[in-house]
Amino acid sequence: MEDLYREIIIDRYKNPQHRGHLDPHDIQFEDDNPLCGDHIEVTLRTDGDGRITEAAFDGKGCAISQASADLLMESVVGKSLEQVKSLGRQDLLDLLGIELGPVRLKCALLSLKVLKAGVYGLGESSDALVE
Amino acid sequence: MEDLYREIIIDRYKNPQHRGHLDPHDIQFEDDNPLCGDHIEVTLRTDGDGRITEAAFDGKGCAISQASADLLMESVVGKSLEQVKSLGRQDLLDLLGIELGPVRLKCALLSLKVLKAGVYGLGESSDALVE
């Protein structure tokens, strides 16, 4: 808990590295967390081998959701879409380097949910994607 | 509690003094306790002054309900209908000479309920009559 607002989170929240909307893009998806209204859009560009070359997020919400999205975008550049499909909640928590209670976990996982729903080409995202 | 099955109750249950059905009668009413199926009918004869000259009960049920009815019938002979209207739960408990928990109280009060509903000439009896 002491670490919850680790410098990196506040820093990424204030100065995101991957905020934006890629146009054109190969993959796009967006969703929100109805609990608090956090909203995340993810856009990706991929190369011919299904490898992510660029990743961006846009949206609004709490520091946790926005910083998570920024760190996640950074981490997926260079990964294959197959690798993204196997990302789980622990991968994201490792990026953040903090522990989270059940409510804030939803904030943190929103970007991963959106990312995976986009990569899977689903019509809607679901909590099952990040369980 | 030790007194609950005072000799008089068992005795009245086994050898009721006022069991029967008066025919003809001036007042008749019957009802049952849905909780346990106890059933009581009361028939009364009155004189010109509205005074009870004869009282009988019929029915089936537990010792408490049947003994209560018998003791109650005995006690109302000679009373005016007005006096009967003012009988309350404590009067009946005094006749029985015991204390009763909430469930058995309903057994004990059934005859009083039936009696009062008959005397008031009501279409149905209600717990409010014995509160």
Next chain:
Amino acid sequence: MALDVARLRSAFPILVREVRPGVPLVYLDSTATTQKPLSVLAAMDEFYRHSNANIHRGVHTLAEEATTLYEDARRKVAEFIHAPAARQVIFTRNASEAINLVAYSWGRANLASGDLVVLTEMEHHSNLVPWQMLSAERGVELDFIPVTADGLLDLDVYQALLTRTPRLVAFTHMSNVLGTINPLADMVRQAHAVGAVVLVDAAQSVPHLPVDVQALDADFLVFSAHKMLGPTGIGALYAKAGLLEAMPPFLGGGDMIKTVHLRTFVPNDPPHKFEAGTPAIAEAVGFAAAIDYLKAVGMESVAAHEREIVAYALERLEEVPGVRVFGPTAEHKGGVVAFTLEGIHPHDVAQILDRDGIAVRAGHHCAQPLHEKFGILATTRASFYLYNTKEEVDRLVEGIYQVKKLFG
């Protein structure tokens, strides 16, 4: 493994109570509600002293602890009945509310005039009245599997009723009067074969027998915590995931929604869709502790112990002249013995037994049609659980002789 009942009883503070000075309690009313071990009381007390907060929407430490405890409880309940996922368990007030939830939500969405619902003559009022209400509202037809003279379901009639392709079959796993344990797995398979949905009233089975909802293939299954060492105020509905997804909400309010506008709302996903308002949080914590306790004892051991006690009780009661026991022989029977004593009203029997500290129930036990079937208004019922002993059965039998003497 035989239970060490003496040791086990020491965890139940009420069992050392004297009903009045010098008269120790003999509690033979566990079918109505069970007593609670210290671990259940401690879990709830500890919750209130340490982690009490409202759940789901709070980010502070207490709210997180409470949410985690509540959802852990759901997981424990789900595991206990071998549910595939925790989200298939809805917390309700009790088994009765769980059945009403199904009747209101699934029933009103899926049953129309003329549709058949098959019940049994041995149902508890809680598995009759909700369907009667639906029948009155919607013209749904009800029919009943009869109970035979020896207290079993008449399965030939069941077969015949199935040819009428009921939409729903709802029956008790174990009768709270006769003790009959119904051949559930077969009955469910046969119902599914004709396309019926199956609701199992497991209020008396989950507390007393190992129950596996997947092995049974039940569509809906309900039970109450207070009948399995847990607190009052909480019960559970298990349902197959697809059913819960498709069902409309039942109660509206906080927590069962995703979003709310003035005139419209979007329901939440199961299980939350069916839990409106602040739930029974401390009670869920107590429910989980009860399950921990039962798991530690082992449900096989619980069931074996009760089989032994009930066989002994049947044997001892048979010797008492004027006693008539209802229900099947020990092999089909859980730990419930309902009986009449010739010429003496069950209320009087129960009340006089109470003078000796023996707590049994008298009445129709919320199964009035079953009593009608047997041509009686009431029975006296003794019921057993893991904490009961053969000595207590002896006390019961002695008590019955006392009753006979008093009325003799």
Next chain:
Amino acid sequence: MALDVARLRSAFPILVREVRPGVPLVYLDSTATTQKPLSVLAAMDEFYRHSNANIHRGVHTLAEEATTLYEDARRKVAEFIHAPAARQVIFTRNASEAINLVAYSWGRANLASGDLVVLTEMEHHSNLVPWQMLSAERGVELDFIPVTADGLLDLDVYQALLTRTPRLVAFTHMSNVLGTINPLADMVRQAHAVGAVVLVDAAQSVPHLPVDVQALDADFLVFSAHKMLGPTGIGALYAKAGLLEAMPPFLGGGDMIKTVHLRTFVPNDPPHKFEAGTPAIAEAVGFAAAIDYLKAVGMESVAAHEREIVAYALERLEEVPGVRVFGPTAEHKGGVVAFTLEGIHPHDVAQILDRDGIAVRAGHHCAQPLHEKFGILATTRASFYLYNTKEEVDRLVEGIYQVKKLFG
């Protein structure tokens, strides 16, 4: 009489908890749920250790004790709100279920397509969704009393809505976000003048203010035990006797019936008609103990204490740059302060406050339409009860300065 808060706090074991080593709890989330005094925990524990049994139909000593305790609790709840008779109080799981009971039972029997139900924009989801569900099912029309910029109900629009002769007016006595205490007695009188039935959501008023249902002339009034020092798992519906008599049952099952046959039943009299299955018995006992506690303190004193705390909180928060408080001035306000902090998400505010042990809530507080009205998604909410102190308000304000620094 001023409360001796220091002494009173010693009865609440959780209030001496440290959220983590060296960080004591500052509990400012009583609008979500309140903490429990020892007397409430002891009453429930004692019930389970001494008198636990199922109620109403048992003749043994434990069942009689339990029945008496349960019905005594009903009497205490009735007296606390000055209800004419105990039988006018129905025990429910919570305020939400109580509203659903009215919507399902009274609503479906009395409201038809085109009938108007008037609500307000400040309602909790629990007083919105049940009516939305009824509206979707029956074509009942909903309209809303707007909330003004300063957090009050727009009573001019209320007058206009009344000219459309609504069948039901349902509003909160006190907003769980704005803290607004609505001018209930007048509003009820005006609704009755046009023949409307009135439901009062008293979930936030009964715990915090003296409430007299007869003086208010409310037709229905609902609240939850857990918001007034009592346990989770129990709430109450008060209703006028004639309404309860005429209403059809809601949930079917044990105890709510007089007689049951296979295809028909005769409902019991109120209150039992509306309590199906084993109720929250231990919780009723805890509810009664909570009421005893509140009565001993005195509701006037509780209200006065909260007025003092909230006035102080408003004064202190005003001085913090970037803080925007929602809701009316202190004179119209109960002990709730919802605010935003410029540029910082309420979730982050609440989470960072939690590092200092300060428990506040962040979100829409089950009043999403109200937040929409103010053009925001969420607020941070601090709420107060009889055990809170001005020092805790100071801790909150210091905490907010910390948040600002972190994000500065």
